[in-house]
Amino acid sequence: MPVESPYPSFEVPDIDIWTFLFENNNREYPDDKVIYIDSVTKRSYSYAQVKETAITFGTGLKALFSWRKGDVLALYTPNSIDTPAVTWGTHWAGGVLSPANPGYTAEELAYQLKDSGAKALITQLPFLTTARQAARMVGLGDDRIILIGDQRDPTGAIKHFTSIRNISGATRYRRTKVKEPKEDLAFLVYSSGTTGKPKGVMLTHGNIVANIMMIAVTEGTNVSWKGGQDGKGDKILAFLPFFHIYGLTCLIHLALHHGTTLVVMAKFDIESWCRIVQDFKITFCYVVPPVVLLLSKHPVGENYDLSSIRMMNSGAAPLTKEVVGAVYDRLKLKVKQGYGLSETSPTTHTQSWDDWDNHVGSVGKLLPLQTAKYMSPEEKEVPVGETGELWIRGPNVFKGYLNNPEGTRNALTDDGFFKTGDVGHQDAEGNFYITDRVKELIKYKGFQVAPAELEGLLTSNPAVNDAAVVGIYKEEQATEVPIAFIVPAQGIERTPEAAQKIISWLEKRVANHKRLRGGVKFVDEIPKAASGKILRRLLRTQVEQEMQALLAKDTVIKAKL
Structure with missing residues (x-):
């Protein structure tokens, strides 16, 4: 018989995200409670400020672009405290948000823009060149690109989102209400598939509202908007990407729902992470296994006071009992685990706070x-x-x-x-x-890498006759990395230099997480079934059996981390 959740059931209101978050009469914390704060600039948004900014941005979308119900706004940016206001401003205007990895090349971004039917694109100044290239590929002009963040376009050609908000005569615009929350889309997040091209995952308002309430049953009972060491409540460190549904739901939405402060990092590095934990007295953090492994080994952790952290939640891949124990023994940091997917909004399972050191390896209930x-x-x-x-x-x-x-x-x-x-x-x-x-996806530090996509690119290289890509697990990084098996074209020598050329060639055509960090191995043929399907399991088994020998041979070229 199918398994039912052990937690009590409840009714999910048939409302949209805006109503759930901003028309909530049961909210306990005050309007001036700071929810989002930039870890570097200290710029922040209170609940009232993020609501006001969202309304004015949504008004701007309607006034400038005649925004209609179901129109898609693409987001191509690293983490920013402006992202929440832009997200809910899009919803206020009746639109759908489609976040994209800021590591995408112009071609990769253009695919998502075209497939989603994006009507406009949000980015930051350092990413403007690539954003422009992608936008032009799908027929979007500069007037459809908007900047967020602290930098503005020095030429003035690209509008900043604060300008979008300052629209005269805006008072005549009203919120476009969602009539069918269980059917109307809130997000289009893209998840790689084994066919190679990312798939647009259609998440409704009802999906997100339900998942927020589901997670609140566990996390919501352990975090609070008040109390803590400074009386200002729990503080959550946000370095996981907002362009992923994990960051969108578990960080952006849950912070506002709980009234907790989200300290936002644009990019992870271990020393900055430790310093922010110490300076802001972070109490809770969502992490991934490579970060847990780093904390168990890197000496910098001992230079900072991390004692404010009451719990960390790890997802994307299993953790071993040894790693969980090592982090606790070394830094007294507790780590529990959870599980979810883009298609489930995302969280489906989590360990309880009081069970963090039991059933290690489990994703919980x-x-x-x-x-x-x-x-x-x-x-x-x-x-x-x-x-x-x-x-x-x-x-x-x-x-x-x-x-x-x-x-x-x-x-x-x-x-x-x-x-x-x-x-x-x-x-x-x-x-x-x-x-x-079951699927062939490779998970590199929580990012999905489709083998077929890389194989398609590799076989377009004149030096490659055939190719297969599989994931191999590297203990020192606590993650899978892609390795390519290459049948070289005639006349191509099987040398380290030739392998490195292939690696470098691919790096210029894919996002950072898709690089061949496992290297290249030259082979005579790619094993395939009668149907033509690549037998990747055979290759993966071969790699696992020969790993130590492969790493010592010239035919395996280790890419830069």
Whole structure:
């Protein structure tokens, strides 16, 4: 029988995100409570300021661009405290936000702009050149690009979002209300698929409202808008990307919902992270395994006072008992784990705060309002303790993939279960474990890398006859990295120099997280099934068996981290 959540059930109101966050009569904290603060400039937004800014930005969208219900605004920027106001201003105007990785090349960004049908693009000045290139590829002019952040375009050609807000006669515009929260889209986040091209995950207002309330059952009982060492409540350190649904929901939305202060980092580095924890007295932090591993080993952690942290929550990949124990023994930092996907808004499971050092390796228990089951390859439910693919059903499960009915049919069952593509099991106490993936995606530090996309690019290189890409796990980084098996073209010598040329060639064509950090291995042929499908599992097994030898050979070239 499918597993129900052990948490009490409750009703999710049939309302949109704006109503849920800004027309909430049960909000406990005051309007002047600071919610978002830049870790470097100290610029901040209170609840009242972010609401006012969102309204004026949404008004600007309507006045300048005749913004309509369902219009898409693309976001191409690192973390910024302006992102929340832009997000909800888009919703106020009836629009949909589609965040993109700021590491994307112009071609990668252009694909998302075209597929989403974006009507305008938000970026920051350091990313303007690439943003412009991508916008031109899809027919968006400079008048459709908007800057956020502290820098403005010195030429004045590109408007800053503060200018978008200052529109005369704006009082005649009103909020475009969402009539069907369970159907109307709030976000289009892009998730890589095994076909190579990213898929637009359609998340509704109802999905996000439900997931906020589901997470609040656990995290909401442990964080508060008041109290703490300075009487100003919990402070959460936000370095995980806002362009991912993890950052959008668990950081941006939950902070406003709980009234906690979100200290925003544009980019992670270990010393800055430690310094911000000490200076701001951070109490809670969402992290990923490579950061936990770094904290367990890097000497800089001992130079700062990190004692204000009451808990960290790690996602994206499992943590071992040894790493969790090492961080606690060394720095007295507690780390619990959770699980989620873009298609589930994202969080589906989490460990409770009082269970952080038990069942290590588990992603915790199923959050409320959901049903889950593990299925065999024949799509038969397997008993407790046996391995299968995890299927999940709940109000947080996405509507489908944009412009991809076949992908939607393959992912969602007729009775509403989402096939996660992740393999694992549950124990007798209701703890869930994720052990492998049905899908071929490589996860580099939480980012998804589609092997087929890299293979398509590599085979377009004149020096490459055939290629296959798999992920290999590197313990020293606590993450998977892509390695390419290359059948070289005739006349290409199998040398370290030739391999490095291929690595460098690809680096210029993909985002940072897609680089061949596992290197290149020259082979005579790529193993394939009769259907032509690459047998990546054979290659992965070969790599695992030969890893130590491969690293010592000239045919494996390690890319720069």
